[in-house]
Amino acid sequence: MESAGAAKSGRPLESYLPSLESLLHEVLRHSGFELDFSIQKVPAPPTELESTEYVVEFSGRDADLLIEKNATLLNALEYVLLKAVRLEEEHFGRITFDCQDWRRLRAEELKLTAQIAAERVEETGDPFSLNPMNPRERRLIHLALKDRPEVRTVSEGVGAERKVVILPATPPRRR
Amino acid sequence: MKELIEAIAKALVDNPDQVVVRAVEGEQITVLELRVHPSDLGKVIGKQGRTARSVRTILNAAGMKLKKRFTLEILE
Numbered sequence: 499m500e501s502a503g504a505a506k507s508g509r510p511l512e513s514y515l516p517s518l519e520s521l522l523h524e525v526l527r528h529s530g531f532e533l534d535f536s537i538q539k540v541p542a543p544p545t546e547l548e549s550t551e552y553v554v555e556f557s558g559r560d561a562d563l564l565i566e567k568n569a570t571l572l573n574a575l576e577y578v579l580l581k582a583v584r585l586e587e588e589h590f591g592r593i594t595f596d597c598q599d600w601r602r603l604r605a606e607e608l609k610l611t612a613q614i615a616a617e618r619v620e621e622t623g624d625p626f627s628l629n630p631m632n633p634r635e636r637r638l639i640h641l642a643l644k645d646r647p648e649v650r651t652v653s654e655g656v657g658a659e660r661k662v663v664i665l666p667a668t669p670p671r672r673r
Numbered sequence: 674m675k676e677l678i679e680a681i682a683k684a685l686v687d688n689p690d691q692v693v694v695r696a697v698e699g700e701q702i703t704v705l706e707l708r709v710h711p712s713d714l715g716k717v718i719g720k721q722g723r724t725a726r727s728v729r730t731i732l733n734a735a736g737m738k739l740k741k742r743f744t745l746e747i748l749e
Binding site: 521524525528529530531560563570571573574575577578581582583656657658 | 674676677680681684685716719721722723724726727728730731734735738739
């Protein structure tokens with residue numbers, strides 16, 4: 499596929515924005531959601547923890563609808579729109595849909611959850627399963643615990659049910 | 674809501690002229706039947722159904738605003 503090849507060979511991220519903007523306008527018009535949005539470049543350069551280069555920021559009367567139930571609608575719009583403009587999935591983290599600071603608040607909540615769960619695993623020695631999460635959230639959990647030597651993390655399950663399990667660290671095994 | 678599914682489906686597939694959406698209205702629920710070119714089925718369903726699930730999330734939320742129930746059937 500030509501578009502996919504172009505993305506891999508480094509099609510600039512900016513080039514996806516015009517089609518993203520016009521498709522999002524079309525989707526909002528047909529869906530009846532009372533929402534506005536603006537696309538902003540993130541001033542800070544991307545890091546290991548924060549890969550976002552552009553934020554699509556929503557506001558308006560239906561903003562609460564976007565972020566209820568762990569931002570199911572916000573995440574669904576982000577996934578479908580980024581797929582539709584043919585961004586390669588490995589680059590999805592570079593354009594982030596956000597509303598009312600949801601992403602930052604959710605990241606803090608997840609980091610706290612990860613630390614509390616890790617403490618429990620250290621105390622009891624038993625594995626602890628977190629709730630199912632999307633790839634971005636699972637990645638955040640793995641990163642939040644990567645410097646905690648007493649535990650290790652794995653992802654288990656398929657599709658929407660995939661979740662992180664925190665385990666006591668065991669000595670590395672030989673194959 | 675038919676237009677919403679049409680717009681999204683046409684953007685997802687490689688053959689937008691082959692996208693057909695038909696609305697079948699029942700008393701409680703409206704069924705939206707989506708047909709795409711066979712080679713585009715994977716594009717509208719996605720890995721482990723993630724694309725289809727996301728489209729349904731958008732459809733349900735938009736339906737709630739209208740106080741109506743919609744369901745999306747992707748026909749093979």
